[in-house]
Amino acid sequence: MAIPPHMHPFVLDVAPAHRRRIGAIDVHSTDPSAERRRPAVVFVHGGPVPAQLEPTPRDWPTFLGYGALAAAHGLVGVTVDHGLHGPGDYPVAGRNVRSAVEQARAVEGVDPDRVGLWFFSGGGPLAAGWLAAVPPWLRCVALSYPFLSVPPGVPDGAEFDAVGAVATPGRPPILLTRVGAEFPVAVPGQNAFVDAARAHGVPIEVIDVPNGQHGFDSLDHTDESRTAVTRAMTWVAATLHARGAVGASGR
Structure with a gap:
């Protein structure tokens, strides 16, 4: 029997981190008892995902891998099932992501003033609200x-x-990872996004994966894929660990 695309293994061989399930979120960290607060990155899966699909995204190999990889880079990785089951569910998913982010910021061991958000595939539109009104603790946005x-x-x-x-x-x-074998319907929006960011002086880093397909981080087990994922996580970690001015926490 063929393995469903979402159940393919993560492209990087990374040791699992300690994982805690706290309500709607899963928290991945290397040492949950550490006294030093660490930045967090919240991974926002794509969709729509069928409501009855099992396992749900936070148990998919890809997001287990990203959570462990974040922990290995000195971050707290957070995953969430946000309930995007159809086009009409974007408002619900958006509210669920906001709730998950606030829950993540309150987790013991998380620095609430250093948080990044990482959106995938059909989760991309959920980034709009965060970009339109940026809270002072949001240090970066990644998009794959x-x-x-x-x-x-x-x-x-x-x-x-x-x-x-x-x-x-x-x-x-902002970090945008693009693939060469992208779904054609997604390409115009990605190009327009890059053009708009650059035209308005928004700092944006672009990682191109010329031979990658949509979902390359589980479907294309190549050096190109591994390099792209490593580069993306390195960028996110460096941005969150950087010591810049910190605004009010808004907590």
Whole structure:
């Protein structure tokens, strides 16, 4: 029997981190008893994902891998099942992500003033609200093979227009990972997003994976894929560990 795409192993061989399930989130860390607070990165899976699908995204090999990789880079990795089951669920998923982020910031051992958000695939439109109104503790936004235009059938589409949201100076640093064998429908939004960010002076780093397909981090077990994922996590970790000005926590 063929393995479903979402159940392929993560492209990096990384030792599992200590994982705690706290309500709606899973927390990955190397030492949950450490006294020093660590930055956190919240991984926002794509979709839509069928409501009855098992296992759910936070138990997929890809997100177990990302959580462990974040921990190995001195971060606290956080995953969440946000409930994006159809186009009409974007508002619900957005609220669930916000709740998960606040829950993650309150976890013991997390520095609530140093948090990054990492969006994947169909989760990309959920980045729009964070880019439109940036809290002072949001230190970076990463996007992997994302959809960034408003998805068809989404109510209140402007709320999920990441291209429009990025077109204002003052955004946090952004990382975009693009693949050469992308779904054609996703490409115009990605290109428009990069153009808008650069036109408005938003710091954006782009990692291109020329031979990668959508979901390359589990589907393409190549040196190119491993290099891209390592480079992306290194960027996120360096950005979150950097000592810059810290605003009010807003906690």
